[in-house]
Each structure stands twice: as structure tokens, then as C-alpha cells.
Amino acid sequence: MLFDLQPKRRREDLYDREEELKEFSEAIELGETLILLLGIRRLGKSSLLNVALSESGKPFSKIDVRSLYFTHGSIPQELLARKLIEGLLKSLKGRDKVRMELVNVLSRVKGVKVSGIQVEFDEKPDLAGLLERLDAWAEKTGRRVIIAFDEAQYLRLSGIRYDGLIAYAVDNLPNLTFVLTGSEVGMLHDFIGLDNPKKPLFGRYAREITLKRFSREQSGDFLRRGFEELGVKVQEEEIERVIDNLDGIVGWLTLYGYLRGVRKLSEKEAIEELFERAKALVLDEVSALTRYSARYWYILKAVSLGNNSWSSIKEYVEFKAGKINDAKLSALLKNLVKYGYLKKSRDGYSIPDPVIKEVLKRVNLPLGKFLTLP
Ligand SMILES: Nc1ncnc2c1ncn2[C@@H]1O[C@H](COP(=O)(O)OP(=O)(O)OP(=O)(O)O)[C@@H](O)[C@H]1O
Ligand SMILES: [Mg+2]
Missing domain, CATH: 3.40.50.300 (P-loop containing nucleotide triphosphate hydrolases)
Structure with missing residues (x-):
């Protein structure tokens, strides 16, 4: 399946x-x-x-x-x-x-x-x-x-x-x-x-x-075939909306298909549940990082909110967590790129996974989740 x-x-x-x-x-x-x-x-x-x-x-x-x-x-x-x-x-x-x-x-x-x-x-x-x-x-x-x-x-x-x-x-x-x-x-x-x-x-x-993400065409074909396999009818417009939100990442497409096709949730419920699960995953993954420095969190948050240049990220992080020196910020950014959380291109920093980006944008940190701010 x-x-x-x-x-x-x-x-x-x-x-x-x-x-x-x-x-x-x-x-x-x-x-x-x-x-x-x-x-x-x-x-x-x-x-x-x-x-x-x-x-x-x-x-x-x-x-x-x-x-x-x-x-x-x-x-x-x-x-x-x-x-x-x-x-x-x-x-x-x-x-x-x-x-x-x-x-x-x-x-x-x-x-x-x-x-x-x-x-x-x-x-x-x-x-x-x-x-x-x-x-x-x-x-x-x-x-x-x-x-x-x-x-x-x-x-x-x-x-x-x-x-x-x-x-x-x-x-x-x-x-x-x-x-x-x-x-x-x-x-x-x-x-x-x-x-x-x-x-x-x-x-x-x-x-x-x-491995690359699926193209729009492949994503649509994947979803259609998956739903067909389950005998579930889904409108073309829904498929298009799902691809807009999940952008060819097969793990998210599969989860959506499962929630919608196997669990039989409505489109709205399936998307909500997907983001809930993504939130749990992201917090779990990110908390492994933030054990080293809570500033990782603020950097990711900054980028999710559309700050993609080095200086705008710095401004956001300092606003939230106090002064940080340039070398330290660069080191943290470099690590986030190495871990795959951030992508660096000519246009600056971005979050390669749209679901993670959305989750980071929406979530506020539970108080006391992070211990250190080195
Ligand atoms: N080519 C594919 N066709 C159908 N389903 C797929 C395909 N590739 C991955 N999946 C589904 O997508 C999800 C993620 O797949 P998988 O765990 O193999 O990815 P991964 O890159 O190893 O992820 P992680 O980074 O979490 O280890 C799973 O639910 C899996 O069943
Ligand atoms: Mg794996």
C-alpha cells in the first residue's frame, strides 16, 4: 500500500x-x-x-x-x-x-x-x-x-x-x-x-x-494512485491544494494519504492532524538541538517568519534572546545548514521543508523547554 x-x-x-x-x-x-x-x-x-x-x-x-x-x-x-x-x-x-x-x-x-x-x-x-x-x-x-x-x-x-x-x-x-x-x-x-x-x-x-522531492506531477500521480488503491474518491482541487502545502515530500504526502484515505478524515481534519503530528516531530527533533543552545530555536523561528538574511536573523535573535556575537551566530547557522534544517542560497537562508516551516511559524515554545542559552 x-x-x-x-x-x-x-x-x-x-x-x-x-x-x-x-x-x-x-x-x-x-x-x-x-x-x-x-x-x-x-x-x-x-x-x-x-x-x-x-x-x-x-x-x-x-x-x-x-x-x-x-x-x-x-x-x-x-x-x-x-x-x-x-x-x-x-x-x-x-x-x-x-x-x-x-x-x-x-x-x-x-x-x-x-x-x-x-x-x-x-x-x-x-x-x-x-x-x-x-x-x-x-x-x-x-x-x-x-x-x-x-x-x-x-x-x-x-x-x-x-x-x-x-x-x-x-x-x-x-x-x-x-x-x-x-x-x-x-x-x-x-x-x-x-x-x-x-x-x-x-x-x-x-x-x-x-534523493529529490517529487515533482508536482509525480506528487499528484502518487496521491491519485494511493487513493485509487484504497477506493477513495478525492477531488482534483484537493490534490492540488495538498501539493501546494506539502511540496513533493513523500513522507508528508504519505501521511496525508493515510489520514485521509485510511483514517477517512475530511480534508480539513487530515491537514490539521498532519500539522499536529508534524509539530510533535519537529519539537522532538529540534529539542535535541536546543539542548546545546536555545538560540537554534530562535534562528529557526526567525527564518520561518521570513527573515532570510544574516542581519535580519541576527536582529530577531538578539531581540528574543539578547546579544550574540557574529562568530557564534555564524557557527550556529552553519550547523543548522549541516543538519539540513536550513538551506543557504543566493537569496539567503530558507527552510527546505514547507511543513516544518509552517510548524515553526505557528508554534510558540513551551516555557521552560530549554535550559541553556550559550
Ligand atoms: N517512494 C516511495 N513510495 C511510497 N512511499 C514512500 C516512498 N518513499 C518514502 N515513502 C513513505 O514516506 C515516509 C518516509 O519514508 P522513509 O522513512 O523511507 O524516509 P527517510 O528519508 O528515511 O526519512 P527519515 O529522514 O525520517 O529517516 C514513510 O511513510 C514511507 O512509507
Ligand atoms: Mg530514514
């Missing part, structure tokens, strides 16, 4: 993305070892990744780094190794022979014990050793193993040099392909540092697949 809210897993539930899937499989077939899947939030990176991995027919492991980070507060090697192995075994469901082969290989890695779907460690697992074994197995059997880190930029918060490990693998283990996705595109670029001579992956080649 097109309007299912979970990240899609099956090709038939994924609207379009033909080009991106083709590019992904081409990179795999060419034996490329590093693929980046980029795009702001809710454009369908996880969905595309799920479908691309399952269509690849290769053994793969997909690790949701963002949720690991938020559940555990850090990402120790044991956890990553466990998730990696469990994912691989899961991807071989129904392929018992290959699965047994892999269990044998993994059991020979120092410190690792695999029985059934259970993974145990006698000692701290050696991740590099594990990857080497996987590569050797892939080489011997003519396979390619895909390791995907969804929202990989969170690996950088783990305190462990995973960028070095990935660089080592990309350079030395040609039968493994790493896929990194990121909605905080600037943060992901910082983490892997392809252009940064000080970083281990400097100068490496990566296949970059950047």
Missing part, C-alpha cells in the same frame, strides 16, 4: 525511484565499495535502501544507526558487531546453505559465537577482523556483501573511530560494499570527510545518490 506509514520494503509499495534503484544496482554490479544515499528527512531514504537491498539478492546487513544511538546513547563495537551479524543472517532467510556457510565463517572470528540466530561474544569482538573474514568469504564464493548504515552520521557520536574502520574496509576489502545514508547531509559529509585531507576517507570515490 502506497500510504503505509512504515518505511517501504517491497518494490510494489515504492512509488517510482526507478533511476535511484538503477544507479544503486549498477554501483553494486560494478563492485563499487562506497555508496552514499542522501536527502533531507522524509524523502524516502530508508524506503529506497530497504528495497534496493532486498532487490540486490546479495547478503546484506542494514543497521539503523539513529535508533541505535537514541536507544543506547552510544554505539559500542559489540552492539554494532551484533547488529551486523544478525542482519546478515536475517537477509539469508530461506537460503539455508549460504546461511550455514556464513555461520561457519563467523564462528571462526575471534570472540564470536553464533548459534541459530543467537550471537554471543566471549570477548570484545574485533570488528576489523570480522569484516576481513566476511570479505574473504565473499571473495572465495564470488559474492558481494553489502553493509548499510542508515543515518550513518550518528556513528560519529559514538566516540569510536568508525570512519577509520570504514576507510580501511573501503580500501582493503573489495568484496564488501558500504552504503551510508544521511538526512543530515552536511554532518555525514563531515563524518566521512571525502574532501578533508585530515580524514581517513579523504580522496576516496563514492557513488552519491541524492
Whole structure:
């Protein structure tokens, strides 16, 4: 179902993305070892990744780094190794022979014990050793193993040099392909540092697949098909209004379709409910930022209200939160661009997601939500 809210897993539930899937499989077939899947939030990176991995027919492991980070507060090697192995075994469901082969290989890695779907460690697992074994197995059997880190930029918060490990693998283990996705595109670029001579992956080649929002035409087609699938009739004018409000961001279009088509709300109710949910999401996401500085909030608020130049943002922020020096403001703005909350262009700063912009415009902060104003 097109309007299912979970990240899609099956090709038939994924609207379009033909080009991106083709590019992904081409990179795999060419034996490329590093693929980046980029795009702001809710454009369908996880969905595309799920479908691309399952269509690849290769053994793969997909690790949701963002949720690991938020559940555990850090990402120790044991956890990553466990998730990696469990994912691989899961991807071989129904392929018992290959699965047994892999269990044998993994059991020979120092410190690792695999029985059934259970993974145990006698000692701290050696991740590099594990990857080497996987590569050797892939080489011997003519396979390619895909390791995907969804929202990989969170690996950088783990305190462990995973960028070095990935660089080592990309350079030395040609039968493994790493896929990194990121909605905080600037943060992901910082983490892997392809252009940064000080970083281990400097100068490496990566296949970059950047997800775009749907065009007006695609958005309309997506909505019409989704409603048709549910047997719900919707006027053309409504479709046009929805596209005006949600602007080709598939996550919002899907949520609207779900509220209207599955929950059977009226157009007005569906839009209201969508903004309510968006508000909860935005406050949640933004509060992670504002723990560092409440000024992030005022900057976003300033831009949502139409202040797009550096000086008008500064004026607003100072009016709300007192003096801020130029270097500090520039640093905060730069971070917001890296996180994908703001876009910087010739016309100044803007908020790339119209729903988030509207939410920020409407919402006033609950008092006491933020503690610091550094
Ligand atoms: N091509 C598509 N066809 C149909 N539905 C899609 C498509 N891409 C994404 N969706 C839907 O849009 C929503 C967001 O998708 P997904 O979680 O894959 O995006 P994301 O970019 O990974 O988002 P996030 O930044 O929150 O991780 C989900 O409800 C998903 O089912
Ligand atoms: Mg995702």
C-alpha cells in the first residue's frame, strides 16, 4: 500500500525511484565499495535502501544507526558487531546453505559465537577482523556483501573511530560494499570527510545518490494512485491544494494519504492532524538541538517568519534572546545548514521543508523547554 506509514520494503509499495534503484544496482554490479544515499528527512531514504537491498539478492546487513544511538546513547563495537551479524543472517532467510556457510565463517572470528540466530561474544569482538573474514568469504564464493548504515552520521557520536574502520574496509576489502545514508547531509559529509585531507576517507570515490522531492506531477500521480488503491474518491482541487502545502515530500504526502484515505478524515481534519503530528516531530527533533543552545530555536523561528538574511536573523535573535556575537551566530547557522534544517542560497537562508516551516511559524515554545542559552 502506497500510504503505509512504515518505511517501504517491497518494490510494489515504492512509488517510482526507478533511476535511484538503477544507479544503486549498477554501483553494486560494478563492485563499487562506497555508496552514499542522501536527502533531507522524509524523502524516502530508508524506503529506497530497504528495497534496493532486498532487490540486490546479495547478503546484506542494514543497521539503523539513529535508533541505535537514541536507544543506547552510544554505539559500542559489540552492539554494532551484533547488529551486523544478525542482519546478515536475517537477509539469508530461506537460503539455508549460504546461511550455514556464513555461520561457519563467523564462528571462526575471534570472540564470536553464533548459534541459530543467537550471537554471543566471549570477548570484545574485533570488528576489523570480522569484516576481513566476511570479505574473504565473499571473495572465495564470488559474492558481494553489502553493509548499510542508515543515518550513518550518528556513528560519529559514538566516540569510536568508525570512519577509520570504514576507510580501511573501503580500501582493503573489495568484496564488501558500504552504503551510508544521511538526512543530515552536511554532518555525514563531515563524518566521512571525502574532501578533508585530515580524514581517513579523504580522496576516496563514492557513488552519491541524492534523493529529490517529487515533482508536482509525480506528487499528484502518487496521491491519485494511493487513493485509487484504497477506493477513495478525492477531488482534483484537493490534490492540488495538498501539493501546494506539502511540496513533493513523500513522507508528508504519505501521511496525508493515510489520514485521509485510511483514517477517512475530511480534508480539513487530515491537514490539521498532519500539522499536529508534524509539530510533535519537529519539537522532538529540534529539542535535541536546543539542548546545546536555545538560540537554534530562535534562528529557526526567525527564518520561518521570513527573515532570510544574516542581519535580519541576527536582529530577531538578539531581540528574543539578547546579544550574540557574529562568530557564534555564524557557527550556529552553519550547523543548522549541516543538519539540513536550513538551506543557504543566493537569496539567503530558507527552510527546505514547507511543513516544518509552517510548524515553526505557528508554534510558540513551551516555557521552560530549554535550559541553556550559550
Ligand atoms: N517512494 C516511495 N513510495 C511510497 N512511499 C514512500 C516512498 N518513499 C518514502 N515513502 C513513505 O514516506 C515516509 C518516509 O519514508 P522513509 O522513512 O523511507 O524516509 P527517510 O528519508 O528515511 O526519512 P527519515 O529522514 O525520517 O529517516 C514513510 O511513510 C514511507 O512509507
Ligand atoms: Mg530514514
